[in-house]
Amino acid sequence: MDLGLKNKVALVAGGSSGLGLAAATEFAREGAHVAIGARDRERLAAAERTLKEVARGRIHAASVDISDRPAARRWVDEVAADFGALHVVLVSGGSPPIGMAARFEPADYQAAVDAVLLPAVGLALAALPHLKAGRWGRLLFVASETASVPIAPLALSGVTRAAIVRFAQSLAAEVGHDGITVNVLAPGHTHTPALERLATRLATDGDVAAQLSTMGRHNALGRLARPEEVAAMAAFLASDRASYVTGAVHLIDGGAGLLGPDLPHLTGPPHLTATRKDAST
Helix, strand or coil, X not given: CCCCCCCCEEEEXXXXXXXXXXXXXXHHHCXXXXXXXXXXXXXXXXXXXXXXXXXXXXXXXXXXXXXXXXXHHHHHHHHHHHHCCCCEEEEECCCCCCECHHHCCHHHHHHHHHHHHXXXXXXXXXXXXXXXXXXXXXXXXXXXXXXXXXXXXXXXXXXXXXXXXXXXXXXXXXXXXXXXXXXXXXXXXXXXXXXXXXXXXXXXXXXXXXXXHHHCCCCCCCCCECHHXXXXXHHHHCCHHHCCCCCEEEEECCCHXXXXXCCHHHCCCHHHHCCCCXXXX
């Protein structure tokens, strides 16, 4: 299927690893010119080499911290000037600390907003004049399942990702007549380097593979998502094929939301769960 991305210019923040790199790879395979930005220079260089192996267009990599708003704006302007246009902008970044709502102080909420929400908003606003100039654009925010599903132990993620959704939806209503769509991807647990690092910390017995398997258990498919599966959705939403899709949150969780919360007391050994009374009685 031709997605119509050949010779489009795609800018990917957080493009040196994980879902950002997976999306950049899909764009490059489709023939787009791809600019990736991230802070870690070593990862960035490795990502640039990976992209050049599959690219049909130009590849540009820049070390940039998008929480530095002037630097982020300069990067966007430089990419648009270098390639002569800007068509697709995807923002993928890190996650705030894990914990319940009352665990954190107001300063923690402020730090999460500064690290997750404001960089995404700033980059989108910096890109908007370039997208409007071309009368064709795609803004994509890679959030998490907390953008769609409340998960109590991920309070900071929920607060910041819900805010990104409301920003994206308001922006979608404002720029649709300019040929620009705005969408949010809400992936569940995905087998990325970041998740592997988390699994390594949690695997007290050293069995990282078993820990990853456990982390991927609670969904309808019984496994973690692969980065390329999330990236395929990003490529579709960036394409001509998705020209009538905007202002939406796209949950990519393998059906985890269908199962309800992961309740260990209801998922024990069969000889126990078969005789246990419903917890509500």
